[in-house]
Amino acid sequence: MNILIINGPNLNLLGTRDPDVYGKDTLPDIQTELQKQYPDHTFSFYQSNVEGELINRIQDAMKNDTEALIINPGGYSHTSVALRDALDAVTFPKVEVHLSNIHGREEFRDRSITGAVMNGIITGFGKHSYALGVEAIERLNLS
Template sequence: MKILVLNGPNLNLLGIREPEIYGKVSLEEIEKDLTGFAENQGVEIIFYQKNGEGELIDLIHRYYREIDGILINPGAYTHYSIALRDALLAVGKPAVEVHLSNLYKREEFRQHSVTAGACIGYIAGFGVDSYRLGLIALIDYLKRRDNDGASGKA
């Protein structure tokens, strides 16, 4: 099983960017934790952070044939990137959207996600644990889907 983990704009600044909201853990630390957890589950992850909307879309296009699912923190693109939403829908891979903070406790403009509707699930507000929870949910979903398909269940 292979999962693409995508991180949107400014997430490369985790650990220093507004630590009262996003915490003090760096994206590199999140990647290390997820990679170790995934390896213990027999799952390979491909991890990227890009500030450009087109770069994130290009990664989805590049990897969709070789991955089983997508874990994505679209960052600010959450709120307005129809193009990112369309890319997620176009490739037909199950995706889980994650956020460190609870968007519904933030500014009003942050309380809407255009990308979440292209995902099978959404996890937010648990800090760095949102990533691990999202990965667990995606792995479980993929295993259930594969088992149901193998047994002929719909």
């Protein structure tokens, strides 16, 4: 299965930005672990701090052989109607993930407008949120 994993703003700072909240693993660490844990899947990884670039990558995925999407939209989860609309157009399985428990943090993080158009949201399991996202995608494909 070809799975695209998109990471939004500030996720390039993983490992150094608020390690007590987001953990000490870097984005490349998480990517390497996923590839080892799921050798039967092909992963494409993309990270951008720019909203429009994230939207373009989602739209490109709809034109190629991408079969599933896992996205950590970062702060755009709570603010970006444009990103939500791009995700809404995706017809293959899609799961939103967050490293921290967005419901246990500041009040403005409690609502994910992007999550409303996803098959599901996994939040609060640190780097394991990504592996749980892959598990969710696998289960969605079995349905």
